[in-house]
Amino acid sequence: MNQIIETIMNHRSIRKFSDKPLTNDQIKTIVESAHRASSSSNVMAYSIIGVSDQEVKDKLHAISGHDHVKTNGHLLIFCADLHRIEQLDEVERSEAFQENLESTEQFIVGTIDAALAAQNAAVAAESLGLGICYLGSLRNDIEAFNDVLKAPSHVVPLFGLAIGHPREIPDIKPRMPxxxxxxxxxxxxxxxxxxxxxxxxxxxxxxxxxxxxxxxxxxxxxxxNQKYQKPTRMDVGPFVKSKNLNKR
Amino acid sequence: MNQIIETIMNHRSIRKFSDKPLTNDQIKTIVESAHRASSSSNVMAYSIIGVSDQEVKDKLHAISGHDHVKTNGHLLIFCADLHRIEQLDEVERSEAFQENLESTEQFIVGTIDAALAAQNAAVAAESLGLGICYLGSLRNDIEAFNDVLKAPSHVVPLFGLAIGHPREIPDIKPRMPxxxxxxxxxxxxxxxxxxxxxxxxxxxxxxxxxxxxxxxxxxxxxxxNQKYQKPTRMDVGPFVKSKNLNKR
Structure with a gap:
């Protein structure tokens, strides 16, 4: 088993971090790793927002409810992003252009691009001896999540990745066979x-x-059974459409 | 730079493979790596279909048009999968249950779960000296893509990952700053x-x-500009809805 497979197999989510910030070198390595992941047709339909400002972390913590959103070494937010393309000066704003941008296909592209980048970041962070935890809980109030980060039209903040120095190492959770x-x-x-x-x-x-x-x-x-018996995050669908994505 | 960062930084998509099949050990390592990725609330809303049958590869090649779909060492298909949950005997089939399953939120969960698993597989494969290429082109005809794999309701095949022994090593493509x-x-x-x-x-x-x-x-x-001037894969949105996903 090589070091990479070992790191991957050794993954467990860390939910208690010290407040020791990552060094600039660590952040650079992690974000550059994210940036090297494959991207559909080289469109790069994603953005990463790195959160170091404690005030921003605290606002996001109020949405997620998890302590590791406010106490960590660094926090990355991954967004599906078609805004960059929508704003390009030199493109022809045809009907087809708009239809494509607003399609489910392109929302899938942005979501996958963001997730591939995130998993590279996660593996890179773990290879540096850091712990990580994904944060879907930021979608508990996706409108507020968006507002904190000032994400414009055609951008949907999808999830966070808390990174830091672990204060505990839980067992590896068994997976479905x-x-x-x-x-x-x-x-x-x-x-x-x-x-x-x-x-x-x-x-x-x-x-x-x-x-x-x-x-x-x-x-x-x-x-x-318990998880699915209460309608949860039913505002995500309408929110994404309000961003002019996933509309058709 | 550790071995993991080095592997990640060294990524380039490989589009020409030999037809030498991966060994069972290689497939096992790669798929187990995928399986160790984080999954939202441990729901594991994804499935992987490994394609070794040349007839199936040929059918998928007819959809994608890319040679590396038929000539590779192994081909993995990643699906968003809420079918497993939908079919559980012991869950209460309430209105809320159905609403959740059919929500955009849960489709996002399935898509992200699938992509995180895929990127672990990609990094693991590259760590073994193999090459990889993602295949969104299988969505050129998502209905046919689905039919070849016999995916049931609440399952959407999203993309492929061709893996194999590289016959050429292209330059690393520059990324957006x-x-x-x-x-x-x-x-x-x-x-x-x-x-x-x-x-x-x-x-x-x-x-x-x-x-x-x-x-x-x-x-x-x-x-x-060129890419977005022709409506592309506009059937993906209606197809996903026909699978009872991403409906609200």
Whole structure:
């Protein structure tokens, strides 16, 4: 196993950081790593907003509710960004141009571009001995999330990546057996995934029971059921459309 | 610079592979790396379909048009997948449950989960000395792409990742200056990004002129203008909705 595979396999989300800021060199290395990820047709339909200002972190913390949004070494926000293209002086503002920008296809492109860059940043940070945690919780109030960062039309802030010096190293969380996730040559019917999901339910129950902190009795299926029984972030769809993205 | 940063910085897309298949060990390492990426609330709203069957590759090649879809060492397809959750026996099929599954929020979750996993796979493959290329071109006909893989409701095949033994190592393509992509504490107004885009236009023109193969005279802005003047993949939006995703 080489160092890279080892780093990847060793991933766990870190939710307690010291407040020691990353050095400029560390930030540079992480952001340049993000920047080297593949981008669909070299469009680079994403932006990264690095948050070092404690006031901005505190505002974002009020949205997310997680302590690691305000206490970390650095915070990166990843956005789908078609604004840069929309604003170019030299493009012809045809009907087709507008239709493309506002399509679901281009919103997918921006979302994937942002996520590929983010995962490079995550792996790079972990390779430097730092911890990371993704923050979808910033979408708890996507309008406020957007306003804090002053993102214009055709930009959707998607998620954060908190980076820092870990104050604790939790266990690696077990994943769904690979046999349910990885299919060969065609999609495996659900009936054939079922067995592995049941196996995972037992694994997660055992894992939660044996955990040192925050132990509980819950299967994965029970967690999913609970999570999906309350309409959550239903304003994200209309918000994205208000940004003139994902409209058709 | 550690090995991981070096691998990430050294990335270039490979579009010519030998037909030597990856070993089972290589596939296992790459797919397990994908599987270790973060997943929103541990929902794992994605699936990976590994394509080794030449007939399936040929069908996908007919959609994408790129030779590296049929000639590679292995081909991975990444899907946003809410089907697994939708099918669970033990969940309560409430109105809220359905609303959540069909929301833009959950489609974003599935797309990001898939992309994070993919980028881990890409970095892992490159760390093993293999080359990779992302394939958004499979969305040229998303209905056909889906049908080849027999993906059910609540699953959207998003893109491919061709992996293999490189038959050529192209130059690293210059990226937009980081100053346009990376913002601090709030979104940089376009007016302040403009200078870097002009700089990049010149860089890309020089790069294309100096290239050994396929050299041309074109700025990034000209490429973008050309790309967006024809409505492209406008069926992706309706297709995703037909899968009962991204509906509200």
């Amino acid at each position: 690979l046999q349910a996730i990885y299919h060969e040559n065609e999609y495996i019917p659900f009936e054939k995934q079922k067995h592995y999901i049941q196996e995972y339910d037992q694994t997660m129950k055992d894992y939660y029971e044996s955990r040192n902190s925050n132990n509980k009795q819950e299967t994965w299926t029970e967690q999913i | 980081l100053q346009a992509i990376y913002h601090e504490n709030e979104y940089i107004p376009f007016e302040k990004q403009k200078h870097y885009i002009q700089e990049y236009d010149q860089t890309m023109k020089d790069y294309y002129e100096s290239r050994n193969s396929n050299n041309k005279q074109e700025t990034w802005t000209e490429q973008i």
